[in-house]
Each structure stands twice: as structure tokens, then as C-alpha cells.
Amino acid sequence: METLAGVMEGAAIASGAAFVMSKYLIKHLPIDYAELVKAGQADVLAKIFELAAKLDSSMKNQPPSVVFAKACAMTITACWVFRTATKATDATLENGVVQTILGGLKKIPGISGVVASEKEKIYKKLQDQVYNGRYPEGAVPKFTELPAKPFSFEECMATIEKIDAKDEKYAYDKTKLSGAVYFKNKEHAEFQTKVYSRFIATNIIHADQYPSVARMDAELISMTASMVKDPTGKVVPCGSVTSGGSESILCAMKASRDWWLERNSYGLFRNFLTTLPWRKSSNLPEIIIADSAHAAYIKAVDYYNLKMVTIRCDEKTGYRLTADAVRKRITANTAIIVVSAPTYPHGVFDDIEGIGKLAAERGIAVHVDACLGGYVIPFAKEAGFDRPRMDFGIEGVTSMSLDTHKYGLAHKGTSVVLYRNKDIRKHQFTSVTDWTGGLYISPTMAGSRSGAVVAAAWASLITVGREGFVEQTKTLLTLAEKLVKGIESIEDVRILGKPDSCLIAFGAKNPKKLDIYKVNDAMTKKGWHLASLQRPAGLHMCLAPSHTSEMIDQLIKDLQQCIMDVKKGPKDGEEGMAPIYGMAESLPDRHIIGDVLCAYQEAALDS
Numbered sequence: 100m101e102t103l104a105g106v107m108e109g110a111a112i113a114s115g116a117a118f119v120m121s122k123y124l125i126k127h128l129p130i131d132y133a134e135l136v137k138a139g140q141a142d143v144l145a146k147i148f149e150l151a152a153k154l155d156s157s158m159k160n161q162p163p164s165v166v167f168a169k170a171c172a173m174t175i176t177a178c179w180v181f182r183t184a185t186k187a188t189d190a191t192l193e194n195g196v197v198q199t200i201l202g203g204l205k206k207i208p209g210i211s212g213v214v215a216s217e218k219e220k221i222y223k224k225l226q227d228q229v230y231n232g233r234y235p236e237g238a239v240p241k242f243t244e245l246p247a248k249p250f251s252f253e254e255c256m257a258t259i260e261k262i263d264a265k266d267e268k269y270a271y272d273k274t275k276l277s278g279a280v281y282f283k284n285k286e287h288a289e290f291q292t293k294v295y296s297r298f299i300a301t302n303i304i305h306a307d308q309y310p311s312v313a314r315m316d317a318e319l320i321s322m323t324a325s326m327v328k329d330p331t332g333k334v335v336p337c338g339s340v341t342s343g344g345s346e347s348i349l350c351a352m353k354a355s356r357d358w359w360l361e362r363n364s365y366g367l368f369r370n371f372l373t374t375l376p377w378r379k380s381s382n383l384p385e386i387i388i389a390d391s392a393h394a395a396y397i398k399a400v401d402y403y404n405l406k407m408v409t410i411r412c413d414e415k416t417g418y419r420l421t422a423d424a425v426r427k428r429i430t431a432n433t434a435i436i437v438v439s440a441p442t443y444p445h446g447v448f449d450d451i452e453g454i455g456k457l458a459a460e461r462g463i464a465v466h467v468d469a470c471l472g473g474y475v476i477p478f479a480k481e482a483g484f485d486r487p488r489m490d491f492g493i494e495g496v497t498s499m500s501l502d503t504h505k506y507g508l509a510h511k512g513t514s515v516v517l518y519r520n521k522d523i524r525k526h527q528f529t530s531v532t533d534w535t536g537g538l539y540i541s542p543t544m545a546g547s548r549s550g551a552v553v554a555a556a557w558a559s560l561i562t563v564g565r566e567g568f569v570e571q572t573k574t575l576l577t578l579a580e581k582l583v584k585g586i587e588s589i590e591d592v593r594i595l596g597k598p599d600s601c602l603i604a605f606g607a608k609n610p611k612k613l614d615i616y617k618v619n620d621a622m623t624k625k626g627w628h629l630a631s632l633q634r635p636a637g638l639h640m641c642l643a644p645s646h647t648s649e650m651i652d653q654l655i656k657d658l659q660q661c662i663m664d665v666k667k668g669p670k671d672g673e674e675g676m677a678p679i680y681g682m683a684e685s686l687p688d689r690h691i692i693g694d695v696l697c698a699y700q701e702a703a704l705d706s
């Protein structure tokens with residue numbers, strides 16, 4: 100649609116210019132127009148002038164104000180029609196024809212009733228499976244309002260012990276969760292808690308009162324930046340600390356968008372173009388992401404009014420985003436391209452160098468999502484593994500996110516976002532000069548920021564040290580290779596993509612014969628928590644320092660057993676997440692699934 104809008108725009112501008120030019124030529128050049136027409140050399144022009152003459156004569160008796168009003172009305176109508184058509188076509192292209200038709204059908208009264216009752220059934224199933232039945236009725240007190248009388252600390256703790264009875268307990272070397280728990284060991288986790296409690300009263304926004312945590316905040320940035328610095332030393336990255344990967348990503352998207360707009364939107368010509376009514380649906384800054392990019396980018400699209408351009412990555416490219424695929428989708432509005440190092444679903448690296456080069460030539464921002472790869476892959480070479488580069492020496496890389504609360508082995512609640520230079524980063528800041536509350540500046544989305552989580556993360560980095568991170572990388576990548584071999588030894592499954600990190604994705608060799616989601620439900624019964632993937636159906640295991648070689652042996656053994664059980668078991672089970680994922684895979688109408696997800700969230704927030 101954009102192409103059509105572009106062509107129309109071009110045509111409109113070109114014909115306008117041609118019109119002005121021809122007027123000028125006719126007036127000022129010694130050309131006998133009548134002669135030209137006679138000679139048949141100006142047929143088209145003649146037709147236009149003929150039409151114009153007809154129009155003139157038909158409107159001869161109308162006062163200029165009426166002519167003007169009619170012209171305005173026609174222009175507005177034409178623009179409205181075009182814009183509506185563009186929007187409808189865009190929506191159809193984005194959602195697919197089936198989805199659009201279904202969306203329309205659903206609004207018909209009879210059908211909407213059926214859909215609603217089906218949805219109700221799914222809601223109930225979710226409620227029952229996910230939220231009810233976690234605790235026997237009455238086993239744990241429920242606080243729907245403040246207790247009238249305060250609990251004593253002992254009473255409170257006794258209640259907590261009931262509430263967290265069903266939680267996964269942190270067990271160094273026995274964790275069956277994919278990802279989720281990232282500590283070096285128990286002592287390392289407990290030491291951070293000690294550091295945390297020392298700084299509970301601090302607030303980084305009041306840097307003058309708490310110089311300690313302000314300094315740790317800055318050092319967290321520079322220690323992280325040093326891991327992904329430009330080997331030639333030309334680029335000196337800067338950054339800021341956030342509350343987690345998603346906030347780092349949101350900050351980077353906001354800064355990148357505004358950095359790009361500063362250079363691309365305020366030009367006279369672009370400003371003129373953006374006022375053209377038919378561009379309304381397509382003049383937003385565009386962000387190119389792979390369908391494997393983290394969900395936080397969809398959040399950024401929602402929050403920052405970007406236009407999302409999604410590229411489907413499949414088996415052919417090993418689930419990685421390639422420069423070729425990106426090149427085809429770049430337009431004059433492309434502001435940001437996202438690459439992952441590695442991707443959350445499959446643990447593969449996108450083509451950072453190829454895409455960086457494309458973007459650098461065009462002044463487009465490139466964000467490297469190293470939320471997962473940070474604190475691991477930068478040490479791969481030193482650990483003796485050959486892995487793709489991920490640093491600011493790569494041309495075109497403008498920002499990067501690395502999660503201290505993942506492989507930085509810190510308590511949950513911190514992450515670092517880095518920028519190629521201060522010029523980009525400054526678009527992340529909010530400064531308020533005229534507030535009656537005083538002069539105000541804040542670097543991130545949060546206002547007040549706990550110094551305690553930052554101090555804990557800082558303590559994690561300096562107690563693990565470079566040596567510790569190299570060691571961790573060696574262990575994780577060795578375990579990952581072992582896991583790959585183990586999965587490859589199982590006949591019915593195959594690895595998805597070619598994993599670059601310590602996250603391994605796999606799916607059924609023949610999805611018709613083996614429902615991998617049922618395998619997951621069976622694994623869940625054995626205490627494992629693997630992540631479910633879709634399009635194609637799959638599972639992944641993200642290795643963390645709490646996993647050991649013995650645990651991988653156990654995982655492979657359990658996986659073999661579960662696959663056998665599923666192959667022998669009944670075809671349609673009602674339990675677990677398999678029916679829900681099965682439905683999500685098969686339903687063409689994504690709105691229904693979206694509604695189900697909302698119900699899932701509501702059940703959590705409102706129960």
C-alpha cells in the first residue's frame with residue numbers, strides 16, 4: 100500500500116510541477132501552441148486543456164466561492180476515500196484475508212453468540228487449570244482488604260510460609276526451569292541480599308544524597324560497556340541502567356525513534372509530505388523486526404506509535420534475520436532495525452554485521468538485543484568458542500541491551516542499555532524546566548529508582564569478575580553442546596536452527612505424529628519447565644549456571660520417556676497447556692487467542 104501511496108504522491112507532485120512548467124513555457128516560449136496541436140505533437144496536453152476548457156465553461160456561471168467550496172469538498176472526499184481504502188488494505192495485509200473475513204463475520208449477531216460461549220469455555224478452562232486449585236479452598240488466607248488489626252511480624256511470616264509453599268525453590272544444581280533463575284550459587288545470591296539490605300533507603304534520583312549508589316550506577320554502565328567496546332577504540336559507548344530487559348528495549352526504541360526523527364522529520368520536504376492526508380496511515384516511523392524478536396518490541400510499537408514491519412524467519416535461514424530479507428523491507432520511513440544476539444525463541448544470532456552495514460548507509464538505527472547473550476557471548480572467544488561478533492565496533496550498531504538480571508547473575512530488577520554515542524542517548528532523557536516542583540531530569544521510564552538493586556547488581560559483577568564470566572561462558576557453551584548432542588540422539592525430535600548460545604530449541608521431526616506440547620505437559624509433570632514456542636511448534640531450554648551436566652543427562656532421559664508416553668497415550672488429552680497451544684496453532688482468528696490471553700491476565704490480577 101505504501102508503494103501505491105508513494106506512486107500517487109510522486110504522480111501528484113510530478114503533474115503539479117508539469118502543470119506549472121507548461122504554463123510557464125506556453126507563456127514565455129515562442130511556441131505556437133496551435134501549430135503544435137495541429138502537428139499532433141501535444142495530444143495529451145491538448146486533451147487536458149480541452150477538458151479544462153469544458154470544465155471552465157460548465158462552471159462559468161458559478162461564483163468563485165462555490166467553485167472553491169466544491170473543490171475543497173471533492174479533495175476532502177477523495178482523500179477520505181483513499182485513506183479509508185489504504186487502512187482497510189493495510190489491515191487485511193497485516194492480519195491476513197481469513198482473519199479479516201472472520202473478524203467481520205464475528206460481528207454478525209448469531210455468530211457472535213457462538214463465539215462468546217466458546218470463549219467462555221476456554222476462560223473457564225484457564226481459570227481452573229491455572230489459578231483455581233493451586234491451593235485447597237481455605238488453606239491460605241486471602242487478603243482482599245487491609246487486615247483491620249495489624250499482623251505481628253511472626254504472624255505475617257507464618258502466612259508467607261503458607262503462601263509460598265507452592266513456589267519453585269531455588270536449588271543450586273537441581274533447577275529444572277528453563278532460564279528464570281540466574282545465580283552463580285547460593286552464597287553469591289545471599290551476598291547480594293546482604294548488599295541489598297545495606298542500601299534499602301537509597302534512591303538514585305537523589306544522587307546528591309546518595310553518591311554511593313549513583314557511582315555504582317555509573318560503574319555498572321561502564322563495566323558493561325567495556326565488554327562490548329569497539330576493539331579499535333573509536334566508538335566509546337555510553338548508557339543507562341534500567342529495571343530490566345523490557346525497559347532497556349523501550350528506552351532504546353524511544354531514543355532511536357527520536358534520534359531518527361530529528362534527522363528525518365523536520366526537513367521542509369518531509370514535513371510537507373507528512374501533511375498529505377493520504378499518508379496518514381503510513382507516515383509513522385517504521386521498525387523492522389523479525390518474528391523472533393522479543394515481545395518487548397511490540398510493546399514499544401504500542402507505546403511509541405511506530406509502524407511495525409515484521410519479517411518471518413523460518414527453517415530456510417535457520418530462524419535468523421538476514422540482511423537480504425531486511426533490505427527488501429527498508430523504506431524512506433524505516434527508522435529502526437532490531438537484531439537479536441541471540442533470539443529468545445531459538446537462541447540464534449541475527450546477521451548483525453550485514454544488517455548494520457545496510458543501516459549505516461541509510462542512517463537507520465540498529466538495536467542489538469543482547470538481553471540474553473550479554474555477559475555470555477562477549478566472553479566466548481576467551482572461553483575458546485567461535486561465536487558471532489557483538490560489539491560497538493560493528494558498523495551501524497547504535498544501541499544494545501544487556502541484562503544484568505539474567506547472565507549478569509544479579510537479583511531481578513536491573514538491566515543496562517548502551518548507545519553508540521551521547522547524541523542518541525540524550526533522546527532517552529526527560530528534562531522538565533518549568534515544573535513548579537523544581538528542575539527535573541530523569542534518564543529512564545522510572546522516576547525514583549532503588550539504589551539497592553543497583554548495588555546488588557554491581558556486587559554481582561565485581562564478585563564474579565572477568566575470570567568468572569569467562570568460566571561461566573565456557574561451562575554454559577559446553578553444556579549447550581552436550582544438550583544439542585543429547586537431543587539429536589532422540590529420533591523423534593530435531594533442533595530448530597543452529598544454536599549460537601546456551602539456549603536450545605527443538606521440535607517434533609513429524610509434528611503430525613508427535614504433539615510437542617503434550618511432551619511438554621508430560622515434562623512438566625516430571626518437574627521440568629521448558630518454554631513453549633509456536634510457528635513452528637517447539638520447546639526450548641535455556642541453560643543457566645544452576646544447571647549441571649547431570650541435570651542434562653536427566654533431561655534427555657526424561658524427554659525420551661515423555662516422548663514414548665505421549666506416542667502411546669490417548670490422542671486428545673484435556674489437561675495441561677497442550678490443548679491451549681494446539682488451539683492457538685490451529686485457529687486462524689488471532690483475536691480469539693488475544694482475548695484468551697487477556698482472560699489469563701485478568702485471572703491473575705483479579706483473583
Ligand SMILES: *Cc1c(COP(=O)(O)O)cnc(C)c1O
Binds near residue numbers: 344395439
Ligand atoms: C529476557 C529477554 C528480554 C526482556 O527482558 P525482561 O527482563 O524479561 O524484560 C528481551 N530480549 C531477549 C532476547 C530476552 O531474552
